[in-house]
């Protein structure tokens with residue numbers, strides 16, 4: 001923002017020249033484009049001649065150059081004078097320091113259907129949209145209808161579109177819930193280990209958090225029964241992080257607990273779309289006859305985490321409460337995102353995209369698994385596989401974790417431990433596969449295996465190996 005004072009003696013073009021020059025030196029990098037003469041003239045209420053004079057002085061002094069069809073471009077006068085240029089370069093370097101990043105929640109950069117998305121966006125952005133109005137805080141009805149159809153068909157969720165609340169991802173849904181359910185509920189029970197964002201979102205609304213251990217059937221309902229909490233967060237289709245699937249017997253036990261205790265179960269179904277071995281079992285919400293389950297879903301795992309679109313399904317009896325609390329809350333997802341997503345689903349692209357993304361990620365999953373077996377052999381065991389975006393492993397031999405971390409840093413490999421995301425005693429290394437191109441995965445796992453073998457302590461332990469408990 002430049003300040004042009006029409007009341008002082010300094011000519012307007014000189015005032016503009018000095019300020020644009022300063023801006024170039026402090027904030028621009030070589031190759032950046034300056035705003036057009038017309039734009040600057042209109043923005044600062046100046047004549048075009050004034051702006052032209054200021055720009056041509058900048059050209060004469062070598063700060064910028066005028067290129068046909070491109071406009072005014074910042075020149076390379078002397079790199080050391082561009083403060084921000086150095087900063088920009090550093091930022092870029094920081095981002096790029098990883099040779100291999102085993103991101104356990106990232107999708108491949110090229111897996112987003114960019115062409116279709118752009119086409120739909122352009123097709124549906126027209127004068128029928130009221131850009132002057134605030135969109136519905138609950139989310140656009142058209143998108144809610146499409147989501148309701150999709151989750152009832154694919155996940156057996158029982159719902160109507162009026163029960164769906166659209167928001168910018170999981171944390172947003174959890175925060176809305178935390179506000180909605182307080183003060184009737186003041187304690188949240190959560191699986192241990194469990195997703196720490198669930199804990200954070202309720203903790204920030206002053207809830208007490210109680211941890212409930214899990215076993216191979218998911219959350220231990222008998223422990224939950226002994227806690228005073230009437231609110232529980234679970235990931236039944238693919239427990240986060242261990243990958244355990246909650247069998248139907250335990251689901252009924254949990255629903256029974258909720259019914260007896262006037263409780264609410266928050267079902268986070270985030271990984272259900274990416275199941276490579278078995279068909280995912282239907283949602284817990286679909287078994288619920290008494291409106292005890294709040295279902296939360298996201299588009300982050302199969303479409304894009306950067307779109308920031310998720311949703312939750314409230315039971316009917318919470319809707320009045322929601323509407324009383326939230327009539328004045330604005331949408332957290334931009335209108336055009338919602339409309340584009342609605343059309344993406346209704347025109348059949350979502351189903352096709354899901355089939356494609358499952359096939360691609362199944363291949364990557366299988367490749368990662370076979371490479372891990374080939375390169376680490378029986379020095380490791382697989383803890384969780386067959387779904388989601390990562391395979392979890394643990395050592396069967398005595399691995400020095402600190403050494404592994406140090407070597408990873410030295411070799412520029414980014415590795416992830418589930419304990420850092422979930423807390424608790426249980427830990428595993430999360431080997432994200434979706435972010436890699438198939439052709440680069442071998443080199444990535446090979447590099448990882450080198451540091452893995454170098455991190456082994458001499459005395460090999462048999463069986464359970466690491467300090468970690470098996471489920």
Ligand SMILES: Cc1ncc(COP(=O)(O)O)c(C=O)c1O
Pocket residue numbers: 105168169170171195235240268270297298299300305309310
């Ligand atoms: C357990 C769990 N739930 C939900 C999500 C989705 O989060 P969001 O919708 O904010 O992208 C994630 C993302 O990694 C997750 O790990």
